Every structure is written in structure tokens, then in C-alpha cells.
Amino acid sequence: RAYRSADAIITNSRFMADEIGRYFSIDTGKVSVLYPPIPTGAGVWRAPPPKPRVGIVNPKPEKGGLLFSQLAQSRPDWSFVYFGPSDIGFSLPNITYGGWSSDPFDLYRQLDVMIVPSQWHEPFGRVAVEAISHGVPALVSNRGGLPETVDARFVVDSDSCLSWSNAIISLTENSDSAKDAWQRSMR
Numbered sequence: 001r002a003y004r005s006a007d008a009i010i011t012n013s014r015f016m017a018d019e020i021g022r023y024f025s026i027d028t029g030k031v032s033v034l035y036p037p038i039p040t041g042a043g044v045w046r047a048p049p050p051k052p053r054v055g056i057v058n059p060k061p062e063k064g065g066l067l068f069s070q071l072a073q074s075r076p077d078w079s080f081v082y083f084g085p086s087d088i089g090f091s092l093p094n095i096t097y098g099g100w101s102s103d104p105f106d107l108y109r110q111l112d113v114m115i116v117p118s119q120w121h122e123p124f125g126r127v128a129v130e131a132i133s134h135g136v137p138a139l140v141s142n143r144g145g146l147p148e149t150v151d152a153r154f155v156v157d158s159d160s161c162l163s164w165s166n167a168i169i170s171l172t173e174n175s176d177s178a179k180d181a182w183q184r185s186m187r
Contacts, residue, residue, distance in 0.1 A: 010034050012124045013145030019121075038126060039104075040133040045182055047175040048137065052112035052168060053079045055098065055136075057127045059088065064117030064141065069095070070161040071115075071168075078168075083107050108134035113168055116140040117159070125149040132185045137178055139167050153181035 003009060003024045009031045011017050021028035054072075059065030059082045072080040072095045081098040082088065088097070098110050108114070114131035116122075121144030128138040128149040139154050140146040147155045156167045171178045 006030070008032060012036055013148050015121070015145040015148065016123045036124060036126060038129050038133065043133055043186065044135045045179050046112065046135045047179065048112040048168070048172045050172050051077055051079070052172055053081055053110060054113045054115060054168060055081045055083065055107070055111040056115050056117070057082070057107070058084045062118065062120045064115070064119055067117045067159065067161060067164060068115065071164055074161055075165060081110050104130045104134060108136050111136050113171060114138040115164065115168075116146060117156070117164060118143055118146060119159070120144070122146050128154075132182060135182075137171055137182050138185075139164065139171075149185075151181040151184040153177070154185060 003020060003026055009020060011020060011031060011033060012035060014033055017028055017031040017033055020026060020031055056068045059068045069090060072092045076094055078094065080095040083098045083100055085100050098107060101107060108131055114127065114136050116125060116128050116138060118141050123145050125140060125146040128140050128146060131138040132150065137154060138150055139156050140150055142155050142157045156164055
């Protein structure tokens with residue numbers, strides 16, 4: 001009732017604007033998108049090395065924790081770091097717990113690539129925007145508002161471990177193309 005009677009509605013992504021319109025049968029013309037303000041970081045491109053440090057925030061199942069673990073298992077030559085309020089205790093030697101900090105710089109300086117393989121339709125995707133603003137390319141799943149946060153080249157259309165691994169390899173092998181996509185994402 002509140003949505004229908006409102007003169008204007010503000011939401012955090014085009015995805016959510018469409019969802020509100022569809023779910024509540026509201027004319028999306030009265031729904032505006034205001035992306036959340038996110039402090040920018042260093043903003044300097046850091047090309048991922050051939051053996052990257054791959055990170056994820058809060059690797060719960062709905063955030064892609066299983067895919068993160070599968071990637072680490074399939075790529076023992078890469079380092080994997082996860083961040084969250086507590087240590088989950090992954091049992092693979094190439095996965096480490098990076099802790100938790102209110103300062104995004106503390107997280108992103110430890111990474112070469114951020115992955116956001118969400119299994120649900122995230123309304124926005126703050127982690128991807130923060131990573132990009134700190135010079136770290138962010139690969140996101142093609143769900144919810146996540147594709148709005150990065151250049152299309154950083155969107156992974158499949159949930160397969162192989163697709164995500166190939167996307168990371170592409171970043172390391174095609175630095176100029178990845179840098180171009182990162183610059184478009186910054187804009």
C-alpha cells in the first residue's frame with residue numbers, strides 16, 4: 001500500500017526498481033535509482049599476477065562460499081583469502097582467513113582479484129564497487145543488481161567452477177583488456 005500511494009520511490013539499483021514495479025504492480029516511472037555512496041579507495045589499477053590472490057567477503061552458501069572452496073581445491077597454485085566476522089575454518093592449505101575490518105583498504109590490499117559469486121539476487125553489490133575503487137578487479141555473478149556494479153566483461157554467466165577459474169585466468173592473461181574493463185567499471 002505504501003509503495004502504491006507514494007509519489008516517488010528511491011531504490012539502490014535498476015534491478016530493484018524492476019522488482020518493485022513487478023512485485024507491487026507499480027509504474028516504474030515513479031521509481032528512481034540512487035546508488036549507495038561508497039568511499040573511493042586508491043583507484044590505481046593493479047594487474048593480477050599469473051598466480052593471483054583471490055578473495056571473497058562473507059563466504060556463506062548464498063554468497064558463493066561453495067564455489068570459493070571448489071575454486072581453491074581446483075587451483076592449489078593460487079592463494080585464496082576470505083573475509084568475515086569469524087573464521088569459518090576451510091580445510092584447504094591455500095585458503096586463509098583475512099579477518100574483518102571496517103577499513104576496506106585493509107581487505108583489498110591483500111587481494112589481486114575479488115569474486116562475488118552470489119547464488120541469490122543481490123539488490124546491489126557493494127563489495128564489487130569497493131574492490132574496483134581500490135584497484136582490484138571484481139568478478140560478479142549475473143544475478144540481481146551485481147551486473148550493474150561492473151563492466152560486462154567482469155560478469156560471469158555460469159556457476160561452474162571452470163567458468164570462474166577461466167574468468168580469473170582471463171584477467172591475468174589479458175591485463176590490457178582487464179584494465180580497460182576496470183576503468184569502465186570505475187566510471
